[in-house]
Amino acid sequence: MEFTFSTANEIHFGSGISRSISDILPADFSSCLFLTGSSLERHRNILSDLADNGRNLETAAVYSEPTVDSICSLMESVSGFKPEVIIGVGGGSVLDAGKAVAALIANPGDPMDYLEVVGKGKPLPHPAIPYMAIPTTAGTGSEVTRNSVIGVPENGVKVSLRSASMLPRWAVIDPELTYQLPRSIAAYTGMDALIQCLEAYLSRFANPLTDGIALEGLSRAARSIRKACSEKLDEDAKSDMCVASLCSGIALANAKLGAVHGFAGPIGGMIDAPHGALCASLLLPVLRMNAEIANRRDPNGVVSRKLSHIAKVLTGNASANAHYAIAWIDSLIKELPLKSLGDLGFQTTHIPKAVEMSAKSSSMKGNPVDLEPADLKEILEECL
Numbered sequence: 001m002e003f004t005f006s007t008a009n010e011i012h013f014g015s016g017i018s019r020s021i022s023d024i025l026p027a028d029f030s031s032c033l034f035l036t037g038s039s040l041e042r043h044r045n046i047l048s049d050l051a052d053n054g055r056n057l058e059t060a061a062v063y064s065e066p067t068v069d070s071i072c073s074l075m076e077s078v079s080g081f082k083p084e085v086i087i088g089v090g091g092g093s094v095l096d097a098g099k100a101v102a103a104l105i106a107n108p109g110d111p112m113d114y115l116e117v118v119g120k121g122k123p124l125p126h127p128a129i130p131y132m133a134i135p136t137t138a139g140t141g142s143e144v145t146r147n148s149v150i151g152v153p154e155n156g157v158k159v160s161l162r163s164a165s166m167l168p169r170w171a172v173i174d175p176e177l178t179y180q181l182p183r184s185i186a187a188y189t190g191m192d193a194l195i196q197c198l199e200a201y202l203s204r205f206a207n208p209l210t211d212g213i214a215l216e217g218l219s220r221a222a223r224s225i226r227k228a229c230s231e232k233l234d235e236d237a238k239s240d241m242c243v244a245s246l247c248s249g250i251a252l253a254n255a256k257l258g259a260v261h262g263f264a265g266p267i268g269g270m271i272d273a274p275h276g277a278l279c280a281s282l283l284l285p286v287l288r289m290n291a292e293i294a295n296r297r298d299p300n301g302v303v304s305r306k307l308s309h310i311a312k313v314l315t316g317n318a319s320a321n322a323h324y325a326i327a328w329i330d331s332l333i334k335e336l337p338l339k340s341l342g343d344l345g346f347q348t349t350h351i352p353k354a355v356e357m358s359a360k361s362s363s364m365k366g367n368p369v370d371l372e373p374a375d376l377k378e379i380l381e382e383c384l
Contacts, residue, residue, distance in 0.1 A: 003207035006164065007250050008133075008144045008171040015239070018089075018134055018174035019045050022053035025085065025132065025170070033083035034059045035074075035098045037090045037136075046089060046134075058083065062090065065158075065268075065275075066097040067151040068111050075104055085169075087132045089177075091189070092140030092149075092275065095133045099166045100148040103128040111150070117159040117360060118152050127165035136177040138228070138241035139189025139276050141196060141249020143171035149265070149275075157269035157357055167253075173246055175239040186229045187336040188276035190241050194221040195279045196248030199258035202290070202306055203366035210255035215313060217247025222314045229336055256366030259286045259358075259379070266357035271345040281341040284330060285382040291322040293369040303368040341383035351380045 012024055025032075032055045036043055040059055050057055058081040060074060074097060083105070088098025104111060106126040112119040133143035147162040178186070194217075200206065201214035224240035263286070264278040294303035304322070311320035314328045346354075355376045358364055364371070371379075 001207070003209075003254075005207070005209050005254050006146075006167065007253065008168045010169065011144065011171045011173070011246070013173045013242070013246070015174060015176050015235070018172055018177060020049060021046060021087070021132065021134070021172060022049050022055070024172060025055075029085040029130065030054065031056045031082060031084045032058070033078055033081060033086050033101070035062055035086065035088045035090070035094055035101070037061065037094055038063055043089050050087075062094045062097045065093045065151055066100060066148065067153055068115075071097065071100050071104070071111055071150060074101060083129065085130045085132065087134070089134040089136060091135065091137040092142045095135060095140065095142035096148040096150070098131055098133065099128070099142070099168070100150060100161055102131040103148070103161060103163060103166050105129050111161065114161050115150065115152070115159050116162060116362065118155045118157060119159070124163040124165060128163065130169040131166075132170040132172060133168040134172045134174065134177070135242075135245065137181060137185065137189040138175075138178050138238070138245040139192040141193065141245050141247075141252065143168055143173065144246060144249040145253045151269055153269070155269070156266075156353070158265045160362065171246070173242050175235070175242045178238050178242060179233055179235075183229055183231065184337045186241075187338055188274050188280055189245075190221065190225045190228055190276075191280040191283070191336070191338065192276035193241060193245040193248045194218065194225060195260055195283055196252050196257060197221060197244060198310060199260055199366070200248065200251035200255040201310065202303065202368045203255045203258060204368055205366050206255045210251045213247045214251040214255070217244040217251065218310065219313050220244040220247075225332070226335060257363040258367040259290070259364055259371060259376075262361040262364030262367060263354065263358045263376075263380070265361050265363065267341075267346060267350070267354050270350055270354065273344040277339060277344060278341070280333060280336075280338045281344060281383060282379070284326065284333065285379040287326055287329065288382075289371065289375055289379055290367070290369055291326065293371075293375070295322070297369070306368070341380075346380075346384070348384060351377060354380055
């Protein structure tokens with residue numbers, strides 16, 4: 001056995017902790033670029049804390065999932081400011097944009113030089129500047145991953161800018177920031193966290209550390225995702241989902257993912273749909289295909305045993321097998337405000353390109369069984 005493991009330099013977790021991030025940020029970091037979504041006012045308490053403690057602040061907004069053009073525009077808008085640290089407060093799009101900016105400030109030039117798949121894929125010659133990631137959704141786990149997902153619309157794909165130096169220096173997880181999430185966003189981000197735990201656990205690159213972390217996240221998501229997505233606030237459920245998201249990010253950063261995310265990246269570049277919603281729409285057909293192939297090739301092998309263990313965690317039934325997991329997930333998806341892949345805008349005409357691009361994706365390499373192009377096509381057809 002041989003593996004490596006890394007995560008954010010510091011992880012801080014607690015309700016209300018975001019209101020005093022100056023206590024976390026070392027005093028010698030005085031110049032801060034603050035990135036958030038469309039509303040700065042939502043994070044006035046965080047900004048006031050920084051300003052009251054003598055930080056020199058520049059703010060910028062991230063309005064949508066990052067693309068090469070939007071990252072270049074963001075870089076240009078802050079070009080006159082020389083931050084010592086980037087602080088990103090928001091969902092996965094904001095956090096990913098922050099990681100990209102932190103990397104490219106230290107490595108100026110064309111982002112395409114460093115992008116995977118459609119770019120040159122060059123390694124970053126210089127470490128990213130320090131980054132503090134503060135999520136406001138419980139889903140992506142981006143606060144503890146080493147990549148930024150960036151859209152390249154002219155190629156119709158989303159790909160990663162990736163480097164070990166892009167791991168945030170500080171991950172600050174405050175469940176209170178997720179309390180006001182609309183039910184639909186809580187659902188698809190929560191499903192992303194659950195799926196990332198599931199795929200990291202099944203990944204062919206999993207190791208004992210990622211297995212334990214992924215299972216902890218999966219267990220918390222299983223018991224709390226329904227309550228976290230209800231109209232009535234359940235603080236314990238929201239906290240559970242934040243832990244699940246954190247676990248999913250740590251696990252995927254060290255074990256990779258699988259076919260759900262292998263599809264979601266390319267498809268996300270083809271249609272305008274939230275990443276977590278895409279993942280939820282793909283989960284059942286992918287899980288069925290993986291279970292069928294694993295059972296056919298090696299019914300008593302590692303993948304089949306892990307699928308049975310997932311079923312036990314999800315259902316609480318000590319006798320459960322993969323079929324129970326599939327039924328449990330099917331029931332969950334029907335209860336939550338989620339859309340099918342077709343309803344999200346994917347059409348039969350998209351299938352050939354999606355099959356071609358997903359086969360090349362980095363996430364697909366972690367899938368626990370090998371999937372042939374015919375298998376990929378069958379999965380997508382089942383989604384429609």
